Amino acid sequence: xxxxxxxxxxxxxxxxxxxxxxxxxxxxxxxxxxxxxxxxxxxxxxxxxxxxxxxxxxxxxxxxxxxxxxxxxxxxxxxxxxxxxxxxxxxxxxxxxxxxxxxxxxxxxxxxxxxxxxxxxxxxxxxxxxxxxxxxxxxxxxxxxxxxxxxxxxxxxxxxxxxxxxxxxxxxxxxxxxxxxxxxxxxxxxxxxxxxxxxxxxxxxxxxxxxxxxxxxxxxxxxxxxxx
Ligand SMILES: NC(=O)c1ccc[n+]([C@@H]2O[C@H](COP(=O)([O-])OP(=O)(O)OC[C@H]3O[C@@H](n4cnc5c(N)ncnc54)[C@H](OP(=O)(O)O)[C@@H]3O)[C@@H](O)[C@H]2O)c1
Numbered sequence: 001x002x003x004x005x006x007x008x009x010x011x012x013x014x015x016x017x018x019x020x021x022x023x024x025x026x027x028x029x030x031x032x033x034x035x036x037x038x039x040x041x042x043x044x045x046x047x048x049x050x051x052x053x054x055x056x057x058x059x060x061x062x063x064x065x066x067x068x069x070x071x072x073x074x075x076x077x078x079x080x081x082x083x084x085x086x087x088x089x090x091x092x093x094x095x096x097x098x099x100x101x102x103x104x105x106x107x108x109x110x111x112x113x114x115x116x117x118x119x120x121x122x123x124x125x126x127x128x129x130x131x132x133x134x135x136x137x138x139x140x141x142x143x144x145x146x147x148x149x150x151x152x153x154x155x156x157x158x159x160x161x162x163x164x165x166x167x168x169x170x171x172x173x174x175x176x177x178x179x180x181x182x183x184x185x186x187x188x189x190x191x192x193x194x195x196x197x198x199x200x201x202x203x204x205x206x207x208x209x210x211x212x213x214x215x216x217x218x219x220x221x222x223x224x225x226x227x228x
Contacts, residue, residue, distance in 0.1 A: 004163065005030060007063025009056060009078075011040055014091060015069035017134040018171075019048035025170040028052075032059040033070075034077075057082065065167060067129060068092050072112055073099040075119055084122035087160050089153075089167065091129035092116070093189050108222035111185035117156065126155035126164045127184035132173075136197035140172040148174040150203035152193065154184040174200045178207075191215050 006022045008015045011033040022029040029051040031044055041053040060066060060079075065087045070077075072092040090113045094103050106112035113127035129137075131152060140149065151173035153164050161177065168175040178186065187193055192206055192213050210216045220226070 003027070004064040004166075005062060006167065007031070007059040007066045008051075008069055009033075009059060009066055010069030011035075011044060011053075012069065013134045014129075014137075015067075016044065016047040017137050018067055018069060018091070018129060019044065019051040021137060021140070021171045023048055023050045025172070027167075027170070030054050030059045030063055032056045060086065065089060065163060068116065071095070071098045072105060075105075075116055078119065080120050080122065083120045086123045087163055088116070088120060088123045088125045089128040089164065090116045090125055093130050095189065106188075108185065108219055111182060111188060113154070113184040114181055117181055124155070124157040124160045125181065126153050126157070126160060127181060127187060128153035128164055128168060131187040131194050132197045133195060147199045148172060149197045150174050150176045150200040152176040152178050152187055152203065154178040154181050154187070156181045176200055176203060185219065186210055
């Protein structure tokens with residue numbers, strides 16, 4: 001598979017950590033926020049040396065794979081036309097402290113990454129890098145574990161599965177395919193899987209038990225008794 005350029009949109013706790021992982025993995029890496037390059041560059045040069053600080057529009061144009069690391073509630077800032085044809089890894093979550101106490105974006109029947117896919121219809125969206133805290137991602141940079149931590153992902157586009165797996169595994173994690181994007185709900189805040197930084201076999205055990213959890217019961221009730 002030819003090498004790819006990673007673009008990380010959002011340069012806060014998650015974005016700067018992912019930029020460091022991306023550099024560590026040897027990817028050409030672009031990073032941007034809404035700040036002017038001159039304001040952000042010194043931060044990135046310190047936190048993720050080698051990553052190229054750029055503008056959001058240059059990042060979107062130049063990256064093959066764009067990782068969204070912005071507050072979910074800012075998704076309408078994204079220009080769907082600019083994202084056309086791109087592979088998008090959606091790491092965003094609805095986070096009450098940031099996005100507001102009333103979630104008017106996603107529901108138990110329409111998960112947040114499905115909302116992003118709807119907003120970016122000409123892009124291929126996968127949910128990835130959302131269920132692990134940045135501090136756990138960070139530890140992986142140096143830890144070089146013999147058993148990598150599972151990083152679950154979901155997408156409706158089979159053709160991007162290889163690139164998602166390439167990025168996840170080169171970042172240092174074991175990719176775990178959850179299937180279609182709607183299953184990304186199982187990785188969102190409130191789910192027992194959210195926050196987990198555990199090996200694949202443990203992750204699979206938790207996944208198998210999810211529908212008997214209070215969260216899983218709520219999902220089943222919301223979906224009319226179906227688990228899908
Ligand atoms: N923190 C974690 O451990 C973690 C783990 C998994 C997932 N997440 C999710 O990842 C996302 C980012 O979390 P975070 O903790 O990194 O937040 P954060 O530290 O507040 O960083 C958010 C970044 O997004 C940028 N930003 C905001 N709106 C933007 C826009 N329209 N275009 C480009 N950049 C924009 C901000 O910069 P400017 O304001 O300067 O533009 C900032 O660099 C959230 O959805 C969060 O739920 C976080």
